[in-house]
Amino acid sequence: MGTRPSESLVTPRTSVQIGALVPLTRPGWVEAGRHLLAGLELAVREVNDAGGVVGRPLELVVRDTAADPQRAAVAVDELAGLGVAALAGEYHSVVARAAAARADALGLPFLCSSAVLDALTEQPTEWVARLAPAQSHGWQIYADFLLSAGHSRVALAVEPSVYWAAGTRILRDHLAPRGGTVIELDMRALAPAAVCDELVDNRVTALLLLVGHPEPAVSIVKSVRRDQRLAEIMIGAPAGQPEFAEWATSLGDDSAAIPFLRYLPERLSPLGTRVETALRERLAEAPSFVAFEGYDTIAVLADVLRSHGADRARTAESWPHVAVEGTRGQIQFSRTPGISVWQWAWTPIQVVDRDPAKPDRFRILHASWESTEVPLPGPVRT
Structure with a gap:
């Protein structure tokens, strides 16, 4: 690994600092950011209760990205200058991509918690690792679900975004060779009510929301649910909008029966169950999978820092050697x-x-390991 000016040891201090990138204000998805931060903070508290790392407490230095890529890049520069040992977090893929590019340029290890965009960096990098599954992997599983449920004519309500464009391409490439048809509806040109006419005219059986939350996603769902011509259509949200309580609050009964991707096992391990309980207490509500991603991020970084100290280059070199028990399984990194x-x-x-x-x-x-309809033990168990 080449030498870069920022690869020096963290300046000695009473704590080992980790920079945390989290969307905490609009237009960021604030609820996702709150859950991500809760997981990060819980894990830091537990690490410190167990004695910290390299004889020092772990400390989060939190920066709000507000779903703004430029703001995230500036935050990475600032955190690198403060001497953080590594970066953690981020939920929005386009923001994580900007952060990953700066981290790579500066030689600052970044463990991305939740963003899924395949091309997180333009070129292969040794400095960045990721816990969330790549978009191509997860969205292909979603496409398989659509086919298994009998949906071969699928409409996509799409807003402009690198993330949504990537999702459109993945769905089209996976469905078309299997007899599927994908129809794009440009939400810059269509009002939610006009979407209904397009669905009828194109004889689709499923509509996928590749749009922002709460709007226009909430308005689209309400329009489709109230159109008697579309009583049999399935609405889907592969990006996970229905995961959070805000979705149910906004839509009430209309929030149900909208399939989405979620990154949890069928059964949580004893560690996962214990963390679920602690997260529920911290959040005063059921934890989303994003909260587990936050916890697992710190679990990995703490293990690396214990083994290699706070040297940035050694942290980056350790990614292929990680073997950490996370809340959702054994975490190991590889080149894919x-x-x-x-x-x-x-x-x-x-x-x-x-x-x-x-x-x-x-x-x-539907699941990556098997098809099942067994109720999940969390995160919104009643």
């Missing part, structure tokens, strides 16, 4: 074709929805 960063391959993946009979409960519809 088409993925530019060190990747946990693979996080457990489910397609789930909110139960129409009880919208605060999730049903597993």
Whole structure:
């Protein structure tokens, strides 16, 4: 690994600092950011209760990205200058991509918690690793779910974004060779009510929301649900909008039966169950999978720092040697074709929805390990 000016040891201090990138204000997805931060903070507290790392306490230095890539890049520069040992976090893929580019340029290790965009960096890098599954992997599983459920004519309500464009391409490339048809609806040109006419005219059986939350996602769902011509259509949200309580609050009964991707195992391990309980207490609500991603991020970084100290280069060199028990399984990183960063391959993946009979409960519809409809033990168990 080449030498860079920023690879020196962290300046001695009473704590070992980790920079945390989290969306905490609009237009960022604030609820996701709150859950991500809760997981990060809980893990830091537990690390410190157990004696810290290299004889010093662990400390989070939090920066709000507000879903702004430029703001994230500036934060990475600032945190690098403060001497953090590594970066953690981020939920939004386009923001994580900007952060990863700066981290790579500066020689600052970055363990990305939750963003899934395949091309997190333009070129392969040794400095960045990721816990969340790559978008191509998760969205192909979602496409398999669509086909298994009998949906071969699929409409996509799409807003402009690198992330949504990548999702569109993945779905089209996976469905088309299997007899599927994908129709794009440009939400810059269509009002939610006009979407309904397009769905009828194109005889689609499923509409996927590749749009922001709460708007226009909430308005689209309400329009489709109230159109009697579309009583049989399935609405889906592969990006996970229905995971959070805000979705159910905004839509009420309309929030149910909208399948989405979620990165949890069928059954949590004893560690996962214990962490779920602690996160529920910290959040005063059921923890999302994003909260578990935050916890696992610190679990990995703490293990690396204990083994190698706070030297940035040694941290980056350690990614292929990580073997850490996380809340959702054994975490190890590898090189995956088409993925530019060190990747946990693979996080457990489910397609789930909110139960129409009880919208605060999730049903597993499809999974990366097997198909099942067993109720999940969390995170919104009642």
